[in-house]
Amino acid sequence: MIYRFRAILDHDNEDDIFRDIEIRETDSLEDLHNAITQSFGFDGLEMASFYVSNEDWEQGEEISMFDVSEGHDTIRTMSETLLNTVVNQSQTKLIYVYDFLSMWTFLVELAEIIEEAEGTDYPNLMFVHGQIPDTAPEKTFETENLDDDFNEFGDEMDTDDYEDLDFEENWN
Template identity: 40%
Template sequence: MAVLKFRAYYEEDDAIYRDIVIKHTQTFLDLHLAILKSYEFDSKHKATFYRSNDHWERGREISVDKYDKEYRAQPLLMAETTIGSEIRDPNQKFVYVYDFDKNWTFLVELINVTKEESSKITYPSVSRLEGIGPQQYGTRSLLGSKFVEIEEKYDLTKGSEGFGEEGEESNGSDDLIDDGEDHSEVVGED
């Protein structure tokens, strides 16, 4: 049974990607959920894959559901479409769009095919994570106990050393600026 390795790049930064291995008999729904999990996104929003080419142009749509929008051709459904059935090229590409309001876009490229599956791996599986992924809802969760840990580690309290009030004078030599000119006054010369 063939195992396919896809690289899912974040569209805005190709240094951020996830490699996902999946069986060719698994569905696009499985790949969709694996991509979301690898980027730590929830699965509450609409999503679709587009079969693509080397120029990342969007072709046939493979969707979670049929949505209220115009289609050139009726979309295939992720749950019913196996990945192997849509591989036309050894470097097959797909454009994956998640959450149509936010328009999260990932470029998904087939990078490897192996004939043997590993009994140690549950497919689909993330085999490599590169870069810090985008945050689905803004900032990464620095709330609660994690924020307290950071606050304690870096002592972010108001009176911490090195943090004064705006406009406070400093008695140190930090305030002297060396602009290369002599600012000393010559006294006693007329």
Template identity: 35%
Template sequence: MAILRFRVYWEEDDAVYRDVAIRHTQNFKDLNDIILKAYEFDNKHKATFHRSNDLWQKGREITLEKYDKGYKVDPLLMEETKIGGEIHEPNQKFIFIYDFNKNWTFLVELINVSKEENPKLTYPCMVRTEGIAPSQYGTKGLVGDKLAEVEEKYDLSAVGDGFGEEGEETESSEEEEESGTEEEDTAF
């Protein structure tokens, strides 16, 4: 059974991506679910895939359900469409759009096909994470919990202003300079 590995880039920043592995016999609904899980998004909004080319132009649509909008060609449905049936090139690309109000866009690219299944993994699964994912509904955990940990570790609340005027020297640095010049005079 073929295992397909896709790299899923967040369109806004290609340094942020997730690699997911999925069986070729699984459907686009499974791919939809693992992408949302990999980026820590909920599953409450409309979603669609578009088959794409190397220039990231939208092709045939594969939707979660048929939406009330004009289609040139009836879309395929995610639950009925096997991923392997839509792979036409060695580096097949798809565009994934989630939440049509926010238009979260992800660029999905096939990066590897393997014949060997890893018995330790349950497919579909996320196999690599790179960068900090965008937050679906605004700010996310990095500010909250992590900032509190940093404040506790370094006791940031006890630190004073820490800023002086430019060119201002402290008394201790002036004393060091004076003692340094005396030592230099006695050395001769």
């Protein structure tokens, strides 16, 4: 079977920027990663991850390009994860983040499952809408609940007052 995905750049602009991609259900997430990066004009050399998502586009389990867990936990990698083990008719949404310094973020949704068309090469870029900006859209985060006087250590020490910290001037 063939999965038809729509990958939408997550940004605040009015114009949608997306790509429609067909890919075999038995291809890996690495194959989808390559199809997305090529369709948006990236070189594909930066780190990236997929995240399983729910109906509210909340980020779930990470599936990364490489296992960077250093043996502490097992992590799924794109090359070892087939599309049909992550995405199906009831689980249709993924979040894709490319280049963790720029944070290009895409909402990837399974739109349709169809029969394979004879003579078609997959992955297949079906449709292109909009041009990707030169730089990744800035993310805005809700900060109304953050306390400006947050002290991560939970003590009464004023972290802006360095004179009372008992460091020698040339401690290094």
